[in-house]
Amino acid sequence: xxxxxxxDRLTAWRAxxxxxxxxxxxxxxxxxxASGLSFADYHVLVLLSEVPGQRLRMGELAGRLVFSxxxxxxQVSSMQRRGLVARQPCxxxxxxxxxxxxxxxxxxxxxxxPHHLHSVRTHLMDDLDDAEIACLTRIFTRLGQRLxxxxxxxxxxx
Amino acid sequence: xxxxxxxDRLTAWRAxxxxxxxxxxxxxxxxxxASGLSFADYHVLVLLSEVPGQRLRMGELAGRLVFSxxxxxxQVSSMQRRGLVARQPCxxxxxxxxxxxxxxxxxxxxxxxPHHLHSVRTHLMDDLDDAEIACLTRIFTRLGQRLxxxxxxxxxxx
DNA sequence: ACACGGTAATCAAAATTTGAACAACAGCCC
DNA sequence: GGGCTGTTGTTCAAATTTTGATTACCGTGT
Numbered sequence: 001x002x003x004x005x006x007x008d009r010l011t012a013w014r015a016x017x018x019x020x021x022x023x024x025x026x027x028x029x030x031x032x033x034a035s036g037l038s039f040a041d042y043h044v045l046v047l048l049s050e051v052p053g054q055r056l057r058m059g060e061l062a063g064r065l066v067f068s069x070x071x072x073x074x075q076v077s078s079m080q081r082r083g084l085v086a087r088q089p090c091x092x093x094x095x096x097x098x099x100x101x102x103x104x105x106x107x108x109x110x111x112x113x114p115h116h117l118h119s120v121r122t123h124l125m126d127d128l129d130d131a132e133i134a135c136l137t138r139i140f141t142r143l144g145q146r147l148x149x150x151x152x153x154x155x156x157x158x
Numbered sequence: 159x160x161x162x163x164x165x166d167r168l169t170a171w172r173a174x175x176x177x178x179x180x181x182x183x184x185x186x187x188x189x190x191x192a193s194g195l196s197f198a199d200y201h202v203l204v205l206l207s208e209v210p211g212q213r214l215r216m217g218e219l220a221g222r223l224v225f226s227x228x229x230x231x232x233q234v235s236s237m238q239r240r241g242l243v244a245r246q247p248c249x250x251x252x253x254x255x256x257x258x259x260x261x262x263x264x265x266x267x268x269x270x271x272p273h274h275l276h277s278v279r280t281h282l283m284d285d286l287d288d289a290e291i292a293c294l295t296r297i298f299t300r301l302g303q304r305l306x307x308x309x310x311x312x313x314x315x316x
Numbered sequence: 317a318c319a320c321g322g323t324a325a326t327c328a329a330a331a332t333t334t335g336a337a338c339a340a341c342a343g344c345c346c
Numbered sequence: 347g348g349g350c351t352g353t354t355g356t357t358c359a360a361a362t363t364t365t366g367a368t369t370a371c372c373g374t375g376t
Contacts, residue, residue, distance in 0.1 A: 005275055009283045012295040019302035020178055021224045026305060058355060066179045071333060073356055078332095095341045095354045117163055125167045127304065128297065135293040137170040143282065144177035147184060216325060229363060231326055236362090253324045253371045323372075333362070342353075 023123060030119040035112035040065065040075055042116060045084065045101065045109040054101035057090060061099060084108055181281060188277040193270035198223065198233055200274060203242065203259065203267040212259035215248060219257060242266055 005013065028039045037045075047064055048054050062072040076099050079085045084105035090096035128136070163171065186197045195203075205222055206212050214222075220230040234257050237243045242263035248254035286294070 005279060005283055008288075008291055008295070009279075009286075012286075012291045012298075013278055013283065015295050015298040015302055018222075018224070019298040019305065022302060022305040025224055059353090064176075066176070066183055068334070069355065070335080070357080074332070077356095090354095093342075093354080095339095097355070120171055121163060121167075123305065124301065125163055125171065127300065128167075128170075130166075132293060132297055133166055133170045135290060136297065137166070137173055139286065139290055139294065140170075140173040140177040142285065144173055144180060146285065147177065147180040147281065217323090226364070227325065228327085228365080232363070235326095248324090251324080251372075255325070318376080320374085320376100321372105322374105324370085325368105326370095327366105327368070329365085329367100331362105331364070334360085336358090336360105338355100338357075340354085340356100343351090345350080346348090 026123055027116070027119055030123075031112065031116050034115035034119075035108070037108065037112055040067075041079060041084065042109070042112060044075065044079060044099070045105055045112075048085065048099060048101040049106060049109055054106075055088070055098045057096055057098050059096070079105070184281055185274070185277055188281075189270065189274050192273035192277075193266070195266065195270050198225075199237060199242065200267070200270060202233065202237060202257070203263055203270075206243065206257060206259040207264060207267055212264075213246070213256045215254055215256050217254070237263070 024039070031037055031039060031042060035042075043065060044061065047061065048056055058069070058072060058076070061067075061076075062069055065072065065075075067075065076085060076087060079099075080087055083102060086100045086102055088098055088100055090098050125133075182197070189195055189197060189200060193200075201223060202219065205219065206214055216230055216234070217227070219225075219234075220227055223230065223233075225233065234243060234245060237257075238245055241260060244258045244260050245255055246258055248256050283291075
């Protein structure tokens with residue numbers, strides 16, 4: 001039973017995974033140097049800034065960040081300590097709580113965004129032509145949607 | 159000076175990063191369930207298995223894995239405990255040491271590979287047509303090469 | 317041979333992440 | 347209302363990762 005990928009696909013896979021690893025590392029370094037934020041910090045700020053009321057339920061936030069619940073708790077606590085977000089009990093559901101963007105958080109985001117976007121352009125986007133952008137978008141949009149639904153762990157057979 | 163990405167590029171960037179995050183998480187889960195190996199374990203085994211003598215210097219290995227030196231030390235120690243690799247002093251350079259693939263390690267790789275490749279196919283590759291494969295390869299091969307050389311942290315201006 | 321500046325890897329302590337167990341609450345059936 | 351059962355978040359301990367020294371060794375110059 002040939003479970004292996006053909007050569008072209010294997011090549012694609014390896015290139016993708018290694019370059020992505022390098023890219024993420026590089027972007028995170030740049031971001032930390034420029035603004036003292038981690039990638040996760042930045043991502044939280046972006047998500048909160050884009051939603052009406054600048055607030056999000058913990059679970060919702062965890063889902064979008066692809067974070068485990070306890071990791072999110074830690075992340076938000078850390079940002080709370082630094083004044084970037086506040087934590088408030090959820091009005092509609094007494095169990096829940098929501099993270100709210102603070103003025104300081106918004107400021108930090110405004111401050112960091114130009115550097116970060118510049119970094120993304122420099123390391124990735126400026127090197128891609130329009131066709132490649134389109135291709136990238138198509139592939140990963142589809143992939144993202146497909147991975148949303150399915151549950152984890154589908155061992156091939158055995 | 160508009161440092162922001164145009165809309166198409168921003169969309170591409172977001173799709174890419176979120177889907178990649180999800181994909182890596184999923185693949186790692188699958189791999190762990192199927193064979194008890196972490197992604198890093200697997201990657202180490204692959205790299206070692208492909209090189210003549212099945213051995214690699216610590217630094218070389220760290221470079222390819224995009225790991226910090228001390229993380230690699232920990233990783234290799236862990237695999238050594240489980241018998242997947244051995245650690246040997248480097249003949250040519252008394253400072254160095256090299257990780258060597260053991261029989262058990264090779265076996266573990268042979269055992270895990272079909273599951274993992276199946277997983278990669280299922281979650282990513284089977285959904286891509288030939289043009290997309292080609293595009294993916296082109297983009298990330300180029301990116302990987304470009305990121306090899308450059309040093310980190312290039313703050314935009316300030 | 318001996319000291320010097322530089323590199324490879326490890327070690328110890330601090331920070332982060334995971335996974336299991338837990339507390340507080342919602343929604344529902346009786 | 348009172349008792350289940352499933353959610354939502356948090357907490358705690360253990361495992362992992364990072365950071366900053368520290369050790370051992372190379373190559374060079376004296």
